[in-house]
Amino acid sequence: MEPAVKETIQKEIDRLANKDVYIHLETTNGAYASHFDESFFSSGAYIRNANLIYEHGKITGNGPFRVGLKLNFGWVYAEGITHFEVDEKERLLLAGHDFSGKLAVALLISETPFE
Secondary structure: OEEOOHHHHHHHHHHHOOOOEEEEEEEEOOHHHHHHOOOOOOOEEEEEEEEEOOOEEEEEOOOOEEEEEEEOOEEEEEEEEOEEEEOOOOOEEEEEEOOOOOEEEEEEEEOOOOO
16 A cells, blocks of 8 residues: 555546445454453444445545545545555545554445445
C-alpha cells in the first residue's frame, strides 16, 4: 500500500459511485491482542460483503483522512485512512494504520464479492 493521496482516492471513489458494489469495513484498536493486557479495553467492528450502491463519496481532512459514502438511506464512513491501493482486480483498498504501524481501520470497495 502507498500513503493516501487525496485526489487519487477521490477519483477512485467517483469511479465506483452509482454501481452495485461490495464493501468490507473493519475497525480495531487491538482486539486481537487484548489478552496480553487485561486492563486494556478493546473494541472493533467488522462487516464483509455488504452489497450496496452509494450515490457519491468524499474524502476529507488533511490526513489521516475520513472517507464517507452517501447511500440513499444513510452513510458509511471510515475515519483514520492513511494508506491506499487499487489492486489488480480494480478494488479500492483503504487502510488506516496507527503510529506503530498496526491496522486500525480498513474500508475496501469492490464490484465483486471479497473472498
